Amino acid sequence: MSVEVVTLGCRMNLAESERIRGMLAGETDTVVVNSCAVTAEAVRHTRQAIRKARKARPDARLLVTGCAAEIEREAIAAMPEVDGLVANAAKLDPRAWNASASAPTSTSAHTRAFVAVQNGCDHACTFCVIPQGRGPSRSIGVADVLRAVEADLARGAAEIVLTGVDLTSWGHDLGEERLGRLVTAILDAFPTLARLRLSSLDGIEIDPVLEERIAHEPRVMPHVHLSLQHGHDLILKRMKRRHLRGDAVALVERLRASRPGIAIGADLIAGFPTETSDHHAANLSAVRDLAIVHGHIFPYSPRPGTPAARMPQVEHETIRTRAAELRAAVAQERARWLAGLVGTPLSVLAERDGTGHSPEFARVRLPTGTRPGTIVTITPTRIEEGLLA
Incomplete structure (x- = not known):
């Protein structure tokens, strides 16, 4: 049987899974689980995926990579279903899979291509374990990104999606480069590229050139997904985020003034430690004030070794209730937004x-x-x- 790659988690993992699938194209009877550890629930899903894969293919070689395999290394390695782990930092290196260095980076045509241009994170948000699994921020150089985009366009992709663990930090390790410079380079190099989309952005890091491209360039899709995390300033400070609610509101107001139809998405955490009912109300009002129509709602779960895990915790049932209320608020905004698109070409x-x-x-x-x-x-x-x- 052929290689199967099971992907959990973020768009970054989707992009990396495509490359892993290409590198292992010559292998047989192999399953790779590209795992996620952003929450305790994500780790649970990883374990379920491993067990399901082993049950479906009992004789296959089953390898696990990704953040859960890094952060929960001993526990994942001890699972009887697992034959081996591949370090997260090495998963795009053909040698880690005993594959040829000349192995293709992709094997299939696709309508939308995810291009990973950045990895890792230099920030220290108190709730986040991902820097432990991904390491410090590293950027892919412009020339390498252009080669990757060119290859995906040659395979038939009509839309390119730029991804990264902390996408808006792209270029910080390359000197004076910023993400707006990379977006401009792609648009200039490929005038026939119809659609360029950006994955999750840290609003406080959106540089002036990038904001101008989002606001005015028709080939940059009118869809911004913000790494917002919360709607109350005190909780944002306790999360050690670098923005306040007002920063997000001002950014969205500027973008909507220039591009009225732009759709706003956001990541929001429900039940962060010390969150009161007033803090939660601010989270709910942020959904309405920003008109968030693409919401990723994460019930807070303590992650090993993070400062937030040592803070006073909110009761589990309260977290579940607040997450459900946030999802309902997003669903209401989304329904209103979709209704407004009916009759529009x-x-x-x-x-x-x-x-x-x-x-x-x-x-x-x-x-x-x-x-x-x-x-x-x-x-x-x-x-x-x-x-x-």
Whole structure:
């Protein structure tokens, strides 16, 4: 049987899994679990994926990489289903897999390509364990990024998504470079590239050139996902974030003034240690004030070795309730937003499952027979099961 790569977690893992799949294309009967450890729940899902993979393919070689394999190394290695671990820092090195150095970095055509341009993180958010799994921030140079984009375009990608653990820190280790410079280089090098999308951004690190591209460049998708984390300044300070609520509000106001249809997404944590009902109310109001329509809601869970794990904890049931309320608030904003798109012609990139995404990242059901990878104009007339149709 062929190589199977099971991906959990972030878009960074998605991009890396594609490269791992390419490097192992010549192997047989191998399963790789590319794990996540951002929360305790993510580690639980990793364990479930390992057990499920072993049950489905009892004779395969099963290898685990990713953040859970780094942070929970001893526990993951002790699982009877696991044959070996590959260090997170080495997972894009063919030698770590005993693969040829000339192995391809991808084997399949795709409609949307994830290009990892940065890895690791230099910040010390009190809740986050990812720097332990990913190490310090490292940027991929412009020339290497352009080569990767060129290869993905040659394989048929109609949209490029730039990803990173801390994407907006790209270039800090390259001197005076900033992410806006990289975005400009890609747009200049590939004038036929129709769509460039950015994964999660730290709003306080968005440089003036990047903000200008997001606000005014039609080929940069009108969709910004902010690493917001919370809507109350005191909790943001206890998280050791570098922005305040007002910074996010001001950024979104500027972007909407220049590009009124821009869609806002955000990561939000429910039940951070010391969070009171008033703090939670500020989180809920941030969803409304910023009109967050793409929400990633994380119930807080203490991670080993982090300062937040030593702070006074919120009761588990309270965390679950607050997370549900945040999800409901986002769902309300999203429903209102989708209703506003009904009757509006949308440029939709067709994918392989019969749906596609608009520039704002609204998911749209497509007419039967629409060819994947094509960009078609759809004017939705209704909403069905959360999709425009």
